[in-house]
Amino acid sequence: MIYMRKHIFRAVAFVALSISLWGCASYNDAVAPYYKNVSAANYPQAEKELDKNSLIQKPRNQLLYFMEKGRIAHLRGEYQESNKYFNDADQLLDNGMKSAGDEAVGLLVNSMSQKYKGEDFEKFMIHYYKALNYLYLHQTEDAIVEARRITLQAQEQGDKFNNKDTRYSNDAFSLMLQGMLYESNNDVNNAFISYRNAADIYLKSPDKTYYGTPMPLGLQQDVIRTARLNGFTDEADRYENTFGIKYDAPPASDGGSLIVFWENGRAPIKEQSDLFFTLVRNSNGDFFFDGGGGVMIPFNYTGDRSKVNTKGIESLHVAFPKYVAQVPYYLGADITVNGSTTPFIKAEDINELAFKTLQQRMLNEMGKVLARLAVKKIAEYSLREAAKKDNGKTNSLIEGLGYGVQLYSLFSEKADTRNWQSLPSYISYARVPLQKGANHIEIKMRSANGTSEVKTIDVEGKGGLQFYNYATLR
Structure with missing residues (x-):
């Protein structure tokens, strides 16, 4: 019996060590060569690294793979190819990412082993890139379809939070x-x-x-300008009073106008944060997870509560994701067209969105993780209790299984550190008038050390509204 116990302990220790070694790296660590090449604007090599990476090729990471492939194709100017991948991502989201099997994986293993379902703001960004792709392909009607789908996405988010929640359920940008x-x-x-x-x-x-984004002056002017174009004079006057500005739109220029989006920096990465909770029971017999500092999360246990010994569940180790910001190299930028300079104004702070939306769902997500761990802990305690015989001896096999559950619970716990990390840290924009014919445009970016870099483009002014986006992902 001692021989059997010895080998059981060796086996569970080996399994635990294997799980520990497999699970120690974050998603960012595993896909680092790809993101390194994205940051260096070496897009062909980045795509090669993405295609040979075994982690992002796994079925559970299919949504991430499609989003990254769509992004890298967009950066390479392959707009048709880009939308092929973004459409694949859309199809996954439309079909639904949840299943009973996937939920079971989250309950029994960890959330990192589940299908990646995307952050809410990432879903809005798919529409942004698809719309730009369609515009560059001169498929205006398809771009308008993406415009309408933004409203559908907002409604879906609103329904998710019952339209009364203060959480992120729409996207101003x-x-x-x-x-x-x-x-x-x-x-x-x-x-x-x-x-x-x-x-x-x-x-x-x-x-x-x-x-984290103040209302852009350009948006205020757009509201007033389009209100007047529609003949909504009262609306225009009301918004002038609300904004505290007086705005008279300049005459339309012969060459039309250009909206330039500057995508600066890279989205924050996710790392693992380790927290510890204890399971407690109040006077009514209800269970709560106590994290100290006044943090109490209810635990709705559906099993036999009388058989749960909270003293046997001394502490629960929770692995939870946290965002780590990546400071952009450039701090600001201006755009000069035909001798006139206009500053870029921030329109979307993806860095802030990531931090705040994770914070908003933290208690709910933590409750799910703790419930999973508590179920494992209760199973472990039940096995160890079952190993005790009436004659005072111990069933080594059952005891070994109990310790196996303990070690598995300890080493399988892993935070979901996945996210769409090739997104920019923030997006700024500027609307500039164009003259008829050739327009020479300079985008001047300023770094923290005082140096600057200039990107030049030439645009043909032909009336109407045109778009251009430029990325500095370092």
């Missing part, structure tokens, strides 16, 4: 983009509605900011 897309199609009525909806999101906040 996406609504601004929606307005721009409608305007490019000469649909000024829907453009006004989109701009107004975006502005109203900012106005709901006491300081008129939305996830």
Whole structure:
């Protein structure tokens, strides 16, 4: 019997060590060569690294793979190929990512082993890149379809949080983009509605900011300008009073106008944070996880509560993701067109969105993780109790299984550190007038050490609204 116990302990220790070694690296560590080449703007090599990476090729990471492939194809200027992958990502999301089997994996193993379902703001960003791809492919109607899908995405998010929750359920920048897309199609009525909806999101906040982004002056002007174009004089006057500005739109330029999006830096990465909780029972017999500092999370245990010994569950180790910001190399930028300089204004702070949306769902996510761990712990305790015989001796096999569950629970716990990390840290934009014919444009970016870099492009002014996006992912 002693011989059997010895080999059982060796076996569970080996399994635990294997799980520990397999699970110590974060997603960012495992896909680092890809992101290193993205940051260096070496996009062909980045794509090669992505295609040969075994982790992101796994079925559970299919959504991440499609989003990254779509992003890298967009950066390479392969817009048709880019939308092929973004459409694949859309198809996955439309079909639904949840299943009983996947939920069981999350309960019995860890959330890192489940299918990656995407952050809410990542889903909005798919529409951003798809719309730009379609515009560059001169498929305006398809770009307008993406504009409409932004509204559907917002409604889906609103339903998810019952439209009463203060959590992230809409995206002001996406609504601004929606307005721009409608305007490019000469649909000024829907453009006004989109701009107004975006502005109203900012106005709901006491300081008129939305996830770290003050309301852009350009958005305020777009609301007033399109209101007047529609003949909504009262609306235009009301928003002038609300914004505290007086705005008279300049005459339309012969060459039309250009909206430039500057995508700067890289989205934050996820790392693992380790926390510890104890399971306690109140006077009514209800269970709670106590994390100290006043953090109490209820645990709705459906089993026989009388058989749960909370003293046997001394502590629970929780692995939870945390974001780590990547400081962009460039701090700001201006755009100069035909001798006139305009500053870029921040429109979307993905860095802030990532931190705040994770914080908003933290207690709910932590409750799921703790419930999973508690079930494992209760199973471990039950096995160890069952190993005790009436004659005072111990059943070594059952005892070994109990210790195996203990070690498995300890070493299999792993935070989900996946996210779409090739997204920019933030997006700024500028709307500039174009003259008829050739326009020489300079985008001047400033770094923290005082140096600057200039990107030059040439645009043909031909009337109407055009778009251009430029990425500095370091």
